[in-house]
Amino acid sequence: MTTSYPEHAADPSGHFVQAEVRALESAGANVTVLALRGSAFGWPGAASRLRENPLRAFSAAKEIARVMVAVSRNSSFSRVIAHWAIPCAWPILQKCASVEIVSHGGDVRLLTAMPARMRQLLIGRMLQNTSSWRFVSERLKTDLLGALDDGLRMRLEKIARVQASELSFEVDTGAVDKARIEQRERARGQKVLAVAARLVAGKNVDRAIAYAADENAALLVIGDGPERHRLERLARKLQANAHFLGVLSRAETLAHIAAADALVHMSEAEGLSSVLREAEALGTPVITRP
Numbered sequence: 001m002t003t004s005y006p007e008h009a010a011d012p013s014g015h016f017v018q019a020e021v022r023a024l025e026s027a028g029a030n031v032t033v034l035a036l037r038g039s040a041f042g043w044p045g046a047a048s049r050l051r052e053n054p055l056r057a058f059s060a061a062k063e064i065a066r067v068m069v070a071v072s073r074n075s076s077f078s079r080v081i082a083h084w085a086i087p088c089a090w091p092i093l094q095k096c097a098s099v100e101i102v103s104h105g106g107d108v109r110l111l112t113a114m115p116a117r118m119r120q121l122l123i124g125r126m127l128q129n130t131s132s133w134r135f136v137s138e139r140l141k142t143d144l145l146g147a148l149d150d151g152l153r154m155r156l157e158k159i160a161r162v163q164a165s166e167l168s169f170e171v172d173t174g175a176v177d178k179a180r181i182e183q184r185e186r187a188r189g190q191k192v193l194a195v196a197a198r199l200v201a202g203k204n205v206d207r208a209i210a211y212a213a214d215e216n217a218a219l220l221v222i223g224d225g226p227e228r229h230r231l232e233r234l235a236r237k238l239q240a241n242a243h244f245l246g247v248l249s250r251a252e253t254l255a256h257i258a259a260a261d262a263l264v265h266m267s268e269a270e271g272l273s274s275v276l277r278e279a280e281a282l283g284t285p286v287i288t289r290p
Contacts (some may be wrong), residue, residue: 037060040059079098086122100134208265
């Protein structure tokens with residue numbers, strides 16, 4: 001169960017969930033993916049889409065109800081995994097006998113930002129049928145435990161564990177060579193930096209643009225979102241050699257990261273950043289602070 005899962009090759013949503021599905025299938029499991037769709041879900045994330053248009057909450061409620069019915073009609077699952085506590089573990093899977101919750105950065109930020117009484121109530125309900133609560137980083141586990149009262153914290157600690165999301169990809173050397181040629185044409189002799197992110201405030205892509213301008217480097221901005229127009233204006237103001245490529249396929253994104261001189265990642269609100277792990281695996285240096 002997930003709110004984020006790729007619908008097509010160019011969709012960057014939920015590739016870490018897809019990697020886990022493939023790993024389970026390789027181990028012999030028969031996996032069914034129930035992914036929430038509709039106007040409230042998808043790139044660049046439910047929170048951003050709901051902020052952009054609060055009326056999408058009606059679409060979200062309708063989609064949640066649809067999937068709850070689908071779950072109730074199939075009781076044959078031997079293992080149920082909910083990526084994101086809300087809305088997957090609660091309310092969709094609240095009646096399943098045993099659920100494994102996987103919490104990512106946005107999930108924990110949502111829970112810790114809630115009023116204390118609401119947070120206690122929801123987590124208390126989820127713990128009634130949760131056999132395991134998996135966090136993709138130690139920091140996320142610590143943040144959520146620190147936001148609970150002693151009773152709930154002890155209950156959650158008993159089933160909490162830390163495990164990084166699955167990471168699976170292949171890079172075509174021909175695609176990397178093609179990306180490198182394109183980058184050189186755009187860079188005009190400058191060093192090539194890349195940033196790959198949802199263009200939302202929390203990703204701090206504005207800092208990446210300012211850094212590229214200060215360093216007289218070309219910047220490839222891979223991704224899209226509600227901040228794009230503001231960021232394009234900022235790039236023009238700073239006279240940065242920034243190129244907004246929009247949402248690319250996962251294969252194209254990885255090729256550009258592999259071909260770049262460095263990846264710039266200025267976000268300070270990450271659970272376990274997939275793009276940082278990908279850059280490390282590809283051997284691309286990472287710049288995290290000016």
